[in-house]
Amino acid sequence: MRYNYRAFGLQILSEIEFPNLPAEEEQAGAQVNIMFGTIPETLPGLPRTRRYFQADRGKLLVRIQGVGRILVEDGQRITFEPQAGVDSVNMRLALTNLGLSAILHQRGALALHASAVATPTGAVLFCGNRRAGKSTLAAGLHKRGWPLVCDDKAALQLSEEQVIVIPSFPELRLWRDAMEQLDIASARIERMPDSDKFNLGIENGFQNTPLALRAIYLLKPAVTQEIKLRPLNGMDKFQTIKQHTYTNQFLKDLGLLPAHFSLASAIATQIPICEVTRPTDSNQLDALVTLMDSELKRA
DSSP states (O other): OOEEEEETTEEEEESSOOTTSOBOOOOSSOSEEEEEOOOOSSOTTOSOOOSSEEEETTEEEEEETTTEEEEEETTTEEEEEEOTTOOHHHHHHHIIIIIHHHHHHHTTOEEESEEEEEETTEEEEEEOSTTSSHHHHHHHHHHTTOOEEESSOEEEEEETTEEEEEOOOSEEEEEHHHHHHHTOOOSSEEEOTTSSEEEEEOOSOBOOSOEEEEEEEEEEEESOSOOEEEEOOHHHHHHHHHHTBTTGGGHHHHTOHHHHHHHHHHHHHHSOEEEEEEESOGGGHHHHHHHHHHHHHHO
């Protein structure tokens, strides 16, 4: 059986079921095909073999312990060979996280480790390291009425010299404590294996059309009781984009560093980026959401 989905503006035909992706009616000429297949340990003819991946122009082979092998080709195909006993949740996470990120890079977009909401003047992104609070802040703002654009991964591209954000799919990934603090529930909830983190389907308030990027906020947790905003300039802006690019470890071997540099430079030049130092104390979450809600309303 084959399934038809849409994510990141792409028509996807898949042999693997993804309950979290929006279903589409079957159409001829899918832009991305996801299939099961046999993948060798290494690909012959490619110049380098890294510890857990091998890449060259148009091809990326990744070996994920406990999950299997993923081969991403030409921005069009993802082949997956599962390891015996892999659970369906980890399988789907690997394909949507790593697989689709590589597809986006191969198709000329930039996949940024960020969540985003929509405002009347464009998308606002929240980027940062793991557990910086990207998803939690997006969820808190979504609860206050701001439509979700993406969670964890944002697809950026240039269109007529303007930076555009392509919506992903209607889902949030939240830790249990964040769900409880925000009092968030969902008709579709799925616990991630060996974790207290959950995938929550978003039933309302999802932005499903592309929109211009308005601003980026870099979240930095700190042992403080004060929330501070500091605009970034020059090289700090570029380094923020570079550091938080999804799967950036593959770009050099894929031959995509020049394209990535060009797009990251355009984003850093055009888009305001502000560092947000926020308390690690979870009791300050409402204050952070309130402050960012005011920021979004002000512009």
